[in-house]
Amino acid sequence: MSDPVFECRSASVTLSLSGGARPIISDINLDIQQAEFLSIVGPSGTGKTTLLRMLGGLLHPTSGEVRVNGAILTGPPEGVVIVFQDYANALLQWRTVAANVAFGIERKLPAKECTDRVNAALDLVGLSRRAEDYPWQLSGGMQQRVQIARALALRPAVMLMDEPFAALDAMTKAGLQDELLRLRDQTRTSFVFITHDIEEAVYLGDRVAVLKGSPGRIEDIVKIELPSLRDQISTRQMPEFLAYRYGLHKAIGHG
Template identity: 55%
Template sequence: MSFECRSVRADVGAVGANRTVLDDVSLDVASGEFVSIMGRSGVGKTTLLRVLAGLQEPSAGSTVRFEGRPVDGPPDGVSLVFQDYTSALLPWRTVAANVELPLEGHLSKPERSERVAATLEMVGLADRANDRPPQLSGGMQQRVQLARALASRPAALLMDEPFGALDALTKSDLEDELLALVAETSTTVVFVTHDIDEAVYLSDRVVVLGGEPAGIAADVVVDCPRPRTQIRTRESAEFLAARSRVHEVIFGTR
């Protein structure tokens, strides 16, 4: 089991003025599984992801484990990808040096260069290694962030609306690249998004948060076979069934 959450409760806001956003969330993510977290904006998707990432401590009584070990601080083997690539990447470092950042102090210089080159090759940015992030398009910068996340060969990727700021065409490209990379490296993914189609297309399961404070409103299994393709998969009966189910949970039957 990759992530295990038992009756997780979490607050946001300053001490004294806080608000409980998550209550009694129990969720298991198996190794190699692709799980999306959905829900209306402000429902606590990002909070749940931050709890899994060890960036936010859940309230007392909550249990969060990654590969059997309790999460207290960012766990080894988990990488996070942010929506805001401008802040997540360091503009004063080259693309290669950005990808190298998590490896510094862990690998020798030649090992690092080799790993960086291999990872940039995986995301198709080998020829942009010496550019700085601001010189790249949004889609490319998000690829750099993905490369940096994958460079440390993580067991799990946590992604917070990673394609939310990209145009539709770039987004669909990156979805397929992500699926290919994840299949190749058998990485576990927890993916926060507000796009139902994207969630269903990518995931083995779509977990919908709802209520205030939020709990798990539905856990929808997506039965589409892999590898998935933008046209075939989106036409299939399984895709449409899962899509309608998620839609119903979020909006009600209307």
């Protein structure tokens, strides 16, 4: 196996809140390979978002370490980008869709290359025709795709996603799930995908990590051995799929 893109070695985060120091996540050990899709599931309050913010360099581990391509993480790492659940607040509402997608690269790349990348990213998420619209003129699913395009324009090695589809309806969600898998195959990007939806975690993931407890720990990591070409109808009906779903519900403590 090649070197992992991301490594966490017994990383913990303790936040000092008004009620004193509170450990949020503890002793996290994770490896993420290139082009791997890692889902992280867990009930609310187990520090899923904290874990993701730590991987994104927005929070420093209180102990342990996080490495990206072998280098210890000290701030938001190059090549790692976060897609937030709250797309309305994560987008710059006063910029057009195209200008939003350019936001991460416009200060680093020459204008020509920037335009090319923006067009390519908008193509990938199917929003080329809405490039000159403003985010507030789009539906929720489209706004989330703008955020995904903005992340893709950076050509990231790792995309961290914090319950990106939680606020969307089931049909939009299914469409975007398949889009993500397609993007992973096309761009060889690694994904860390946080969700509280176990079916979504199994459907998308190569592996599913279960976060549990308070402070949150990685309870289990399940390798999902389903055919890599997934289908919303047939995959979800496979006995293996249902078995994973059952096992993960058990692991989390539902019934």
